[in-house]
Amino acid sequence: MRCRLLLCLVLLAHAGPPAAVAREYAAVFNFGDSLTDAGNLCVDGIPDYLATARLPYGMTYFGYPTGRVSDGRVVVDFIAQELGLPLLPPSKAKNATFHRGANFAITGATSLDLSFFQERGLGHAVWSSGSLHTQIKWFQDMKPKICSSPQECRDLFRRSLFIVGEFGGNDYGSTLFAFRPLSEVHALVPHIVDSIGRGVEKLIAEGAVDLVVPGTMPTGCFPMYLSMFPKPPGMYGGRTGCIKELNTLSWVHNAALQRRIEQLRAKHPGVRIVYADYYTPAIQFVLHAEKYGFLRQTPRACCGAPGVGEYNFNLTSKCGDPGAYACDDPSNHWSWDGVHLTEASYGHIAKGWLYGPFADPPILDTKHLG
Numbered sequence: 106m107r108c109r110l111l112l113c114l115v116l117l118a119h120a121g122p123p124a125a126v127a128r129e130y131a132a133v134f135n136f137g138d139s140l141t142d143a144g145n146l147c148v149d150g151i152p153d154y155l156a157t158a159r160l161p162y163g164m165t166y167f168g169y170p171t172g173r174v175s176d177g178r179v180v181v182d183f184i185a186q187e188l189g190l191p192l193l194p195p196s197k198a199k200n201a202t203f204h205r206g207a208n209f210a211i212t213g214a215t216s217l218d219l220s221f222f223q224e225r226g227l228g229h230a231v232w233s234s235g236s237l238h239t240q241i242k243w244f245q246d247m248k249p250k251i252c253s254s255p256q257e258c259r260d261l262f263r264r265s266l267f268i269v270g271e272f273g274g275n276d277y278g279s280t281l282f283a284f285r286p287l288s289e290v291h292a293l294v295p296h297i298v299d300s301i302g303r304g305v306e307k308l309i310a311e312g313a314v315d316l317v318v319p320g321t322m323p324t325g326c327f328p329m330y331l332s333m334f335p336k337p338p339g340m341y342g343g344r345t346g347c348i349k350e351l352n353t354l355s356w357v358h359n360a361a362l363q364r365r366i367e368q369l370r371a372k373h374p375g376v377r378i379v380y381a382d383y384y385t386p387a388i389q390f391v392l393h394a395e396k397y398g399f400l401r402q403t404p405r406a407c408c409g410a411p412g413v414g415e416y417n418f419n420l421t422s423k424c425g426d427p428g429a430y431a432c433d434d435p436s437n438h439w440s441w442d443g444v445h446l447t448e449a450s451y452g453h454i455a456k457g458w459l460y461g462p463f464a465d466p467p468i469l470d471t472k473h474l475g
């Protein structure tokens with residue numbers, strides 16, 4: 106949406122959420138993993154191995170699978186729509202135009218490069234389709250398609266929003282899946298946070314001045330981990346029913362990431378870096394389900410093939426696999442497939458990032474408008 110300041114002020118007086126019309130982005134560039142993948146693994150058709158690109162994935166909004174790992178839109182789709190931009194095309198799409206942005210996110214992405222895991226004997230555990238730094242390389246390679254001179258590129262990027270993450274979920278997940286001790290998983294935190302920080306600085310060097318850096322989800326609330334790693338009763342949160350030590354890991358990561366963001370803000374005073382919170386809203390969905398229109402229950406996947414047990418999850422037979430079906434109404438559930446969230450959840454998170462309270466500062470914080 107384009108408007109002059111004066112017109113915006115007039116619109117402000119009359120219509121809806123003010124910041125949406127007041128802040129204007131030329132484009133949005135998104136980097137991430139399956140939380141925001143828009144189909145980068147599906148641009149040449151749906152690969153046989155990819156259950157997440159089969160129904161009922163995509164059932165709610167698109168009516169068909171798109172490669173998004175949800176029943177519908179993901180957070181970055183809602184953000185693009187709220188900003189008046191088209192849905193960001195997956196960056197590998199053959200036929201797309203990227204002048205209003207691109208989505209480099211790809212399912213399985215890690216923050217750290219594959220070599221990091223190989224050096225630790227974890228190469229086999231990582232399904233690395235494109236780390237953060239690989240995605241930044243894709244972004245750099247795309248520049249000739251979206252701007253025709255270094256000055257034009259810098260000018261476009263100065264007016265664009267860059268979303269860098271979430272990253273970390275797969276770095277930690279791969280290590281957990283390899284049954285490495287939790288102390289070893291915790292030892293990854295500074296490496297992962299450092300990698301995200303380096304990614305942010307590469308984008309700043311390209312001309313980005315407005316960045317959003319999301320933290321990780323409370324992985325101890327994922328039906329997948331709850332069903333795979335049964336714990337003695339004392340190891341679950343009394344109110345959430347989530348695995349405490351995994352949520353602590355996510356919390357420690359997010360705290361370290363926020364400290365890194367503080368350092369980056371101090372080092373780059375002309376750049377705005379927003380911390381975006383996936384953790385708090387997901388915990389809220391568990392603790393205050395009704396407030397968001399969700400059923401109050403232990404964390405439970407909506408979709409399975411079929412799911413089993415109280416978490417409705419079976420690792421060898423998941424959503425998208427033969428026989429998969431979804432719960433009656435995905436909009437009643439925050440967890441979609443046991444790892445990823447429903448469109449309804451992502452909508453609440455996107456609004457919380459744009460207008461508060463789930464981002465610091467909110468992306469459309471009117472205090473920042475000149």
Ligand SMILES: *[C@@H]1O[C@H](CO)[C@@H](O)[C@H](O)[C@H]1NC(C)=O
Pocket residue numbers: 200
């Ligand atoms: C590619 O673009 C052309 C022209 O805009 C369009 O007709 C065609 O449907 C597109 N193909 C795909 C696969 O999107």
Ligand SMILES: *[C@@H]1O[C@H](CO)[C@@H](O)[C@H](O)[C@H]1NC(C)=O
Pocket residue numbers: 413419420421422
């Ligand atoms: C999980 O799925 C597999 C493959 O479909 C099936 O053989 C197994 O019985 C399921 N597990 C449970 C506990 O039902």
